[in-house]
Amino acid sequence: MTTTPSLDMLRAKHAYAAVKTVTGAQLVDYKRAARQMPARVLTNGIGQALAMLMRDGSSDAESQRLCGHLTAWLTDGTTPHPFPLAANKTLIEQLVLGDQELFVWMQRETLAYLGWLKTFAEAGISAGEGGADDGK
Numbered sequence: 001m002t003t004t005p006s007l008d009m010l011r012a013k014h015a016y017a018a019v020k021t022v023t024g025a026q027l028v029d030y031k032r033a034a035r036q037m038p039a040r041v042l043t044n045g046i047g048q049a050l051a052m053l054m055r056d057g058s059s060d061a062e063s064q065r066l067c068g069h070l071t072a073w074l075t076d077g078t079t080p081h082p083f084p085l086a087a088n089k090t091l092i093e094q095l096v097l098g099d100q101e102l103f104v105w106m107q108r109e110t111l112a113y114l115g116w117l118k119t120f121a122e123a124g125i126s127a128g129e130g131g132a133d134d135g136k
Contacts, residue, residue: 015116029062
């Protein structure tokens with residue numbers, strides 16, 4: 001019997017693959033960025049949180065990587081999102097050009113996806129890092 005994976009299952013699969021690309025040495029900074037982002041979204045809103053992530057990404061490779069993972073999730077075109085976003089525009093561009101529904105959806109979806117990223121990063125699931133993958 002084949003079942004269609006739920007959106008949350010797709011989030012988890014995508015986040016797992018994203019965190020697997022982070023090497024062990026980079027994981028500490030990635031965890032920090034992943035921990036900070038949900039609070040930034042809740043405190044400042046998705047627009048300012050994305051702007052801060054982009055700002056941090058200019059000097060911090062792991063913030064840039066986190067922004068890339070989030071962008072990939074929201075714009076990959078294979079995930080059933082109600083608001084298909086264009087891969088050729090930044091998330092912030094699409095957000096400011098969108099309407100209130102897009103804003104609310106993007107904030108909610110970002111928080112849901114970040115929950116998975118944060119969980120996998122905290123578990124140490126990455127390239128070269130132990131965590132759940134080393135059988136311990």
